Amino acid sequence: MMNKNNIELILKGIEEGDQIGGPYELAKIFSKSLELNNEFNEEDLRARYLTWWKSDAFDTGPTFAMVFQKVSQGISIEDASIQVHKELNGMTAGCGPAHRIAPLAGFKDIPTNQLMVFLIY
Numbered sequence: 001m002m003n004k005n006n007i008e009l010i011l012k013g014i015e016e017g018d019q020i021g022g023p024y025e026l027a028k029i030f031s032k033s034l035e036l037n038n039e040f041n042e043e044d045l046r047a048r049y050l051t052w053w054k055s056d057a058f059d060t061g062p063t064f065a066m067v068f069q070k071v072s073q074g075i076s077i078e079d080a081s082i083q084v085h086k087e088l089n090g091m092t093a094g095c096g097p098a099h100r101i102a103p104l105a106g107f108k109d110i111p112t113n114q115l116m117v118f119l120i121y
Contacts, residue, residue, distance in 0.1 A: 007106035022059025026099040034107045063092045
C-alpha cells in the first residue's frame with residue numbers, strides 16, 4: 001500500500017531539487033506503476049518507461065536513452081541492455097537506482113529483503 005501523503009511529499013522534494021526534470025519524471029512514473037499495481041510490476045514499469053521514451057522523454061541519461069532506443073526498435077530489454085553495456089565498454093552505471101529509492105520509501109508492501117532487486121533493475 002502506498003501512503004499518498006508520503007509519496008506526494010517525496011515527489012515534491014524530488015521535483016524541487018531536480019534542475020532539468022528527468023529524475024522527477026522517472027520517480028513519478030515508478031510511483032504511478034507501484035500505486036496502480038499495488039506491487040512492483042516489471043512489465044508495467046517497462047511499458048511506462050517506453051511510452052515516456054516514445055513521447056517526450058528528456059534528461060534520461062545516455063544508458064537509458066541507448067537502451068530504450070533499441071527497445072523502441074523491437075529489441076528485448078534484456079538484449080538491448082547487453083548490447084548497450086558492450087557498446088559502452090561496461091561504463092553503464094548511472095543514477096537510475098536513486099530515482100527508484102524515493103518512491104519505494106512511500107510503498108510499504110515490499111519486504112526489506114526484496115529491495116535489492118529494485119536497485120539493479
